[in-house]
Amino acid sequence: MVTEVAVWEALAEIPDPEIPVISLVDLGVVKDVAVDGDRVRIEFTPTFMGCPALDAMRTQMEEAVTALGGEPQVDVLLDDSWSTDKITPAGREKLREAGFAPPAPRAEGAPTLLQLQKAVHRCPYCNSAATRLDNIFGPTPCRSLRYCTSCRQPFEQFKTI
Amino acid sequence: MTERAQLLIELADDELILGWRNSEWTGIAPFLEEDVAFSSIAQNEIGHARALYELAARELDTDADALAFDRKPEEYRCAPLVQLRFVPDWARTIARHVLYETADAIRIEHLKEHEDAALAGVAAKIEREEVYHRLHAEMWLDRLGREARYTEAVEELWPYALGVLAPELRPALAERVDRPEVDAVERHAPGEEFAELWNEMTMVRRSAPVGAQW
Numbered sequence: 001m002v003t004e005v006a007v008w009e010a011l012a013e014i015p016d017p018e019i020p021v022i023s024l025v026d027l028g029v030v031k032d033v034a035v036d037g038d039r040v041r042i043e044f045t046p047t048f049m050g051c052p053a054l055d056a057m058r059t060q061m062e063e064a065v066t067a068l069g070g071e072p073q074v075d076v077l078l079d080d081s082w083s084t085d086k087i088t089p090a091g092r093e094k095l096r097e098a099g100f101a102p103p104a105p106r107a108e109g110a111p112t113l114l115q116l117q118k119a120v121h122r123c124p125y126c127n128s129a130a131t132r133l134d135n136i137f138g139p140t141p142c143r144s145l146r147y148c149t150s151c152r153q154p155f156e157q158f159k160t161i
Numbered sequence: 162m163t164e165r166a167q168l169l170i171e172l173a174d175d176e177l178i179l180g181w182r183n184s185e186w187t188g189i190a191p192f193l194e195e196d197v198a199f200s201s202i203a204q205n206e207i208g209h210a211r212a213l214y215e216l217a218a219r220e221l222d223t224d225a226d227a228l229a230f231d232r233k234p235e236e237y238r239c240a241p242l243v244q245l246r247f248v249p250d251w252a253r254t255i256a257r258h259v260l261y262e263t264a265d266a267i268r269i270e271h272l273k274e275h276e277d278a279a280l281a282g283v284a285a286k287i288e289r290e291e292v293y294h295r296l297h298a299e300m301w302l303d304r305l306g307r308e309a310r311y312t313e314a315v316e317e318l319w320p321y322a323l324g325v326l327a328p329e330l331r332p333a334l335a336e337r338v339d340r341p342e343v344d345a346v347e348r349h350a351p352g353e354e355f356a357e358l359w360n361e362m363t364m365v366r367r368s369a370p371v372g373a374q375w
Contacts, residue, residue: 048205048208048290049205049208049209049211049212049286049287049290050204050205050206050207050208050209050211051208078212078215078216078279078282078283078286079278079279079282079283079285079286080282080283080285080286080289082286083289110289110292111292111293111296112296113296113299113300116296134194135194135197135198136198136293136296136297136300137197137198137200137201137202137293137297138197138201139197140201141201141204141205141208141290145194145197159293161289161290161292161293
């Protein structure tokens with residue numbers, strides 16, 4: 001008998017395919033889990049729309065449910081239910097430890113150029129606020145590139161969306 | 162085809178083809194950071210196209226790939242602005258970028274209020290990423306806005322930019338970029354330049370039997 005708790009625990013073991021230090025649950029992409037007998041329905045709310053890891057995430061969730069003896073149904077939501085505010089506090093801390101600056105809170109509104117250039121963005125390595133925006137865009141849709149002028153280290157900043 | 166499916170396909174075609182044109186800068190942009198930026202913007206736009214085709218596909222009982230790649234060139238509904246090939250002209254590329262992102266913002270704001278919850282939801286999700294495209298366009302406008310090559314390009318592309326939007330949204334664009342509304346270059350059956358793009362874009366898919374699994 002598959003339980004919702006067991007499914008959540010299994011999903012919390014799946015690493016993000018591109019940033020493996022955090023799990024899919026930390027990332028906030030699992031909106032809901034519903035169990036009905038053997039059938040397990042997962043509502044999956046994707047992150048960035050052009051992210052090539054989305055298919056891999058979906059497959060891994062299906063495999064995790066199958067391993068528990070359930071029949072998976074992963075529904076991909078195309079609505080606006082994911083934002084970077086859905087990343088858990090534990091997920092943010094894991095990002096920082098891996099040298100990846102976590103996103104600023106979105107609750108304050110959509111980002112502006114002034115905010116990207118002037119607001120405090122701390123270096124994940126030395127915690128200095130003396131960092132500058134090098135590129136709004138980065139190697140994947142979720143990242144911007146910044147540079148820390150204190151420890152002279154370029155680093156990746158998770159974009160706030 | 163319903164009006165809803167038609168609208169979704171127009172939007173998706175715009176995003177797919179602009180994404181494709183933006184991707185032509187991968188590896189040849191004037192400096193590396195722009196190579197990264199245009200490639201990333203292209204990836205976002207194609208991601209938006211995927212979601213929009215997906216919504217249309219659910220209604221039309223097909224799939225997103227079939228809508229993106231299996232139609233005949235004359236069946237695409239993209240605005241003429243996104244079809245134009247500008248490589249290696251950076252001024253016109255940036256002029257299109259600024260104009261398209263400004264027009265697209267108006268269109269998305271409007272769609273977010275749509276009575277169809279699925280359409281409104283996908284528009285709100287797209288908007289989260291488009292903000293960054295506009296910030297990038299804003300930086301370039303600040304840098305090139307007073308250069309003759311840039312202003313000439315805007316002059317040339319202005320009727321095309323109006324053609325991205327439905328007629329009722331055009332006054333908002335004219336106001337936002339502070340230009341008089343003129344006759345728009347409307348959506349029409351795509352021409353020669355698009356045919357070349359289509360040929361390349363669908364080449365690999367057409368090389369395999371219909372229904373092949375990749």
